[in-house]
Amino acid sequence: MLSAELPAPEGHMPLAGHLRELRNRLTKAIGAVVVTTVVAGLFHKQLIDFVIAPLPGCTTVQEGSATAAGRCGVIATNGLLSPVALALKVSLTAGLVGASPVWLHQLWQFLAPGLRRGERKYTLAFLATGIPLFLTGAVFAYAVLPATARVLISFTPDRATSILPVDDFLDLATRMVVVFGLSFELPLVLVMLNLAGILSAARMTGWWRHMVLGVAAFAAIATPSGDPLSMLALAGPVTALYLVACAVSWLNDRRRERADTAARALDADEPSVLPEPNESPQRA
Template sequence: MPLAGHLRELRSRLVKAIGAVIVTTVVAGLFYKQLIDFVIAPLPGCTTLEGGGPAGSGRCGVIATNGLLSPVTLALKVSLTAGLIGASPVWLHQLWAFLAPGLQRGEKKYTLAFLATGIPLFLVGAAFAYAVLPTTARVLISFTPQQATNILPVDDFLDLATRMVVVFGLSFELPLLLVMLNLAGVLSARRMAGWWRHMVLGIAAFAAIATPSSDPLSMLALAGPITALYLVACAVSWLNDRRRARNDAGRLSPDDSAPLSALHATGQDG
């Protein structure tokens, strides 16, 4: 296809992808209040400035918005985020449809497998992030002085929740990256298994940084699944290395085939 044809196809794919995002954003905007309530549900909010949170909830804060335009900005931000997530199957399909003609058959197979695995892994990581948000919020609010009331801007919490969702979702892609490097022949299962001490230590340090709370349960909620997925990646890579070794053993190397060729040539001369 000439360059002009590629540009026309790219424009068509972009129009379809952006159109899907706009449609899902408009639909999400009709339910923006429910979406905002879902996002701020982990916050331990108080009913009054003096407190009055649920029994046994500990310290709490006043959930608020800043300024007249803040509610409108918050509604647009929540609707756009939900629209991007809701339209992800469409724009991912458009991206795949644009890239697929330039890939080999084996590359297409692996790419489809990565997409089919990567999207669920990201969603599972995002669900974990939302699950630990209540604990994170309570621990952070507990640092508020006794004589002060914590004002919780919804915009700030939405940014924090978005960062945690992205960090948790991307961290769950680590095993997929390791398997991809193994399939490309860059990283062997033996080397991956030899790194296990450093990997466990690095995962624990990453979990301590990614979860902005000192609660060990929140750290384990992130470090435990990533470590388990790392072990799964090692097992998958080990199976792939065994398969590759069997295939290589079934083929004759040039050194092995040279004597047979010489013998065949000698037989013809005789």
């Protein structure tokens, strides 16, 4: 009588095993997010103060009120339920960020068994470089937020006062952090394509005009505020990182050319096997 489930080949897992593994990994990842969200909820006021720190707020509402850096606005919340929703949103965002090492590790543990040794090496290198680049972009976006807020508030008419909803600014800050963080991943993607042999450094440098124009257009579209300062703050570092990616790819192409030349020279130095001469027929 045949068994209901055939044994899996060596190194493979049946579908039911994959589903159980996925369930266990998701349970651990979601549990870590829930725990960090609860902990962040205990400090939601401090987190909200940290998020809205770049806003140039006014202490009093009066005509012509301004800070030393220029005009200011009244920081406010909309409605009775807005503070609760804001606390939940800040806590959940902090929970996702704080638990990122755990759920990224669970994701890696789920994907790693299906990767070859070379693919694991490249994946680890991608994570080891991509996470710092994303964090650098996020920190850069937060550093640009005060100047961005001042530029936007400067368009307020002289006889009007800006009302700055905290939840709207939180959405703006989150979008800027995500956009800047993902944009800083561009050089890593280009280098990975070069390492895979798909894109050469010569082609990357030949595209520099189109790349600069494309980065500027992307910055104009992707920055949520749309002000020139944010666009320049995003386009400048991304263009510099693109040039760094071109330099790294050029070095990798040179290394690959030297390795190919050495391999061809080694093949040329191998002794060739000469055919043995035909034996002459013996005379009777």
